[in-house]
Amino acid sequence: MKRTQYLLMLNLLLVTSLIQAQDDLMSLLDEKTEDPIQFIEATFKGSRLINGHTIQTRKQRELEFLISHRFGRINSGAYELFGLDASNIRLGLEYGLTSYLTVGVGRSSFDKTLDSFLKFRPLRQSKGVKSMPISLVYFTSIAYRTLRDQDGFEDIQSQLSYTHQVLIARKFSAGLSLQLMPTLVHRNKVEEINGENDQFALGIGGRVKLTQRVSLNAEYYYRYDAPDNENLFNSIAIGFDIETGGHVFQLHFTNSRTMIERGFITQTTGDFFGGDVHFGFNVSRVF
Amino acid sequence: MKHVFTIVFLLALIISVDAQDKYITKNGYVKFFSSAPLEDIEAENNKVQSIVDLAANEVVISIPIQSFEFDKSLMKEHFNENYLESEKFPKATFKGKYDAGKQLTAKDIGTYTVAASGELTIHGITRPLLTKVTLSITESGVRAKTKFDIRIADFDIEIPRIVFKNIAEVVEVTADMQYAKLDAQ
Numbered sequence: 001m002k003r004t005q006y007l008l009m010l011n012l013l014l015v016t017s018l019i020q021a022q023d024d025l026m027s028l029l030d031e032k033t034e035d036p037i038q039f040i041e042a043t044f045k046g047s048r049l050i051n052g053h054t055i056q057t058r059k060q061r062e063l064e065f066l067i068s069h070r071f072g073r074i075n076s077g078a079y080e081l082f083g084l085d086a087s088n089i090r091l092g093l094e095y096g097l098t099s100y101l102t103v104g105v106g107r108s109s110f111d112k113t114l115d116s117f118l119k120f121r122p123l124r125q126s127k128g129v130k131s132m133p134i135s136l137v138y139f140t141s142i143a144y145r146t147l148r149d150q151d152g153f154e155d156i157q158s159q160l161s162y163t164h165q166v167l168i169a170r171k172f173s174a175g176l177s178l179q180l181m182p183t184l185v186h187r188n189k190v191e192e193i194n195g196e197n198d199q200f201a202l203g204i205g206g207r208v209k210l211t212q213r214v215s216l217n218a219e220y221y222y223r224y225d226a227p228d229n230e231n232l233f234n235s236i237a238i239g240f241d242i243e244t245g246g247h248v249f250q251l252h253f254t255n256s257r258t259m260i261e262r263g264f265i266t267q268t269t270g271d272f273f274g275g276d277v278h279f280g281f282n283v284s285r286v287f
Numbered sequence: 288m289k290h291v292f293t294i295v296f297l298l299a300l301i302i303s304v305d306a307q308d309k310y311i312t313k314n315g316y317v318k319f320f321s322s323a324p325l326e327d328i329e330a331e332n333n334k335v336q337s338i339v340d341l342a343a344n345e346v347v348i349s350i351p352i353q354s355f356e357f358d359k360s361l362m363k364e365h366f367n368e369n370y371l372e373s374e375k376f377p378k379a380t381f382k383g384k385y386d387a388g389k390q391l392t393a394k395d396i397g398t399y400t401v402a403a404s405g406e407l408t409i410h411g412i413t414r415p416l417l418t419k420v421t422l423s424i425t426e427s428g429v430r431a432k433t434k435f436d437i438r439i440a441d442f443d444i445e446i447p448r449i450v451f452k453n454i455a456e457v458v459e460v461t462a463d464m465q466y467a468k469l470d471a472q
Contacts, residue, residue: 006290025309025338025347026382032469033313033336038353038377042368059360099360174374212369213447244447286361 040125043135043171044179046248047094047102048282049205050219050237051256051264052181055137055169057121058096063287066092066106068259070280073270083279090259100124110258117141117163125171139165143262158189163261165203178206183221185265192229192267199266200224201234207241215241217252221265235264236272239280250282308342308393310429310466317350317462321455328362328454330355337464339429341391346403346431348381348462370444371410379409385420398423403433409442429466434459 044054047064058064072086080086092106100121107114123136145159153159162185169179181203190197205219221235239252255270255277256263270276315335321328334354339346352373357363367373383405391399399422407416418435436457439446446454 023382025340025343025345026349026380028309029311029336029338029347029349032311032338033349035377036334036351036354038351038373040374041353041364062360174372212445 035128037126037130038128040127040135040171043125043169043177044207044217045215045241045243046250046282046284048250048284049179049207050217050239050250050252050282051235051254051259052203052205052219052221052261053119053137053139053165053167054179055121055135055167057100057102057119057137058094058286060096060099062096064092064094065285065287066090066094066282067284068092068280068282070254070257070259070278072278073275074253074277074279075275088257088259106260108258108260108263110263112146113143113258113260113263114146115141115143115260125169134168134170137167137169139163139167141261143260153189153191161185161187161262163265165261175209176206178204180204181221183261183265185262187262187266192227192232194227194229195266196225196227199226201265210240213243217241217250223265231269232266233268233271235268248282248284250284252280252282253277254280309338309340309469311338311469312336312464312466315348315462315464317460319355320459320461322459323453323455325452328357330357330363330366332356335462335464337431337466338469339431339466341393341424341429344384344386344390346381346383346385346405348464350379352377352379370446376409376411379407381405381407381416383416385422387422391422391424393424396424396426407437409437410444412442414441428468430464431466432463434461436460 044056047054047056068090070088072080072083074082076083088108088110090106090108092104094102094104096102102119105116117139119137119139121135121137123132123134125135126132141163143161163183165181165183167179167181169177171177183201183203185199187197201221201223203219203221207215207217209215217239219237223234226232233255235256237252237254237256239250242249255272256268257278258264258267270278313336314333315337317332317335319330332350332355335348335350337346337348352371353367355366357366383403385401385403387399387401401420401422403420404417406413416435418433420431420433423430436459438457440456
């Protein structure tokens with residue numbers, strides 16, 4: 001009796017060990033190797049969240065052509081075809097010197113402004129051997145208004161403005177990414193009354209993926225010590241990213257008319273909740 | 288009681304013996320090639336991990352998806368983000384056995400064509416795979432080479448109609464792995 005029990009036990013042991021053999025080999029492999037560092041790709045689809053930048057830099061030797069458009073206010077009525085008669089446009093080119101350093105230039109029709117920027121990414125979110133919870137990018141830009149015949153803005157100095165920004169983002173899951181954007185905009189000479197040269201702001205934004213290729217984005221810039229000017233507002237934007245192959249289409253609604261920091265942070269003149277909303281889009285093509 | 292000790296001893300012996308016939312690689316090579324009307328896409332991976340167990344005629348392979356390198360980095364992003372969903376499914380794996388017609392050991396120096404069969408898991412989907420493998424046993428280690436086709440649709444990888452002419456339905460996979468003795472690691 002005892003003997004049959006042992007035999008039974010032996011049988012069981014052998015059978016289970018045979019079944020488990022391949023799984024054991026797999027766990028042995030896991031034990032002997034470590035996961036290579038895994039960088040988190042595509043925290044956002046595009047280099048822009050809506051108006052402002054995301055932590056996405058261009059890959060090395062990649063060139064991006066970006067066309068951004070903001071129409072007039074939707075509440076301007078049927079006579080203005082709900083804003084479509086008026087438009088602001090920015091054309092931009094951006095290039096990845098390396099995967100962590102992108103340079104770009106652009107030209108906005110609003111105030112006929114030229115801008116150039118540099119985007120440097122010292123930290124990249126990753127998991128595996130080396131784990132990093134966030135991506136961090138330093139963004140700096142200079143903008144030059146070339147608008148002529150402006151009283152008090154005859155010299156070049158007065159037409160220049162600068163932006164410094166730290167972008168901190170985390171992709172929490174495939175479907176959710178959030179970003180914080182502490183920002184300083186410095187204008188050498190301020191156009192509006194009561195305006196300060198330096199404007200600090202904190203931006204917050206993110207995206208929720210609706211499908212594999214469509215996401216819902218939102219972005220808000222809160223200005224600290226905002227000037228006492230009832231015509232100026234914090235920038236709000238909400239929109240969709242639609243990705244098709246090498247293109248990213250962004251369609252959005254915002255109370256800002258311009259597509260560079262000095263403009264949408266310090267000079268947003270639309271009251272979003274009063275209906276002063278502009279329809280707009282960004283189209284990006286990567287070469 | 289005596290029997291139990293004998294059994295345990297024998298089992299322990301079996302386990303310790305076959306450990307010496309295990310070979311490992313941490314930088315195996317896997318390439319895939321897709322040929323479609325509009326473009327050919329090729330990606331290479333040099334970080335494939337695998338163990339082959341000559342005593343048990345078994346092999347396991349683990350392929351980190353993010354380590355596939357493409358000509359264009361945007362392709363790599365789309366591959367990871369849209370097609371293979373590498374954050375959800377970071378690895379492709381193969382678990383299987385092979386049949387060489389006879390029991391191979393480390394002493395059987397030479398090149399053999401063996402039939403491997405097992406389960407291939409990509410994108411969280413497991414499918415059976417049968418392929419011929421060229422297995423070379425040398426004094427210093429083992430080398431395995433194989434080539435087979437997989438159907439993208441079998442693994443629930445959705446190709447949108449807009450890029451249908453860019454990505455082939457059937458992808459050719461080539462693997463070449465040089466193993467070293469596990470003990471030496």
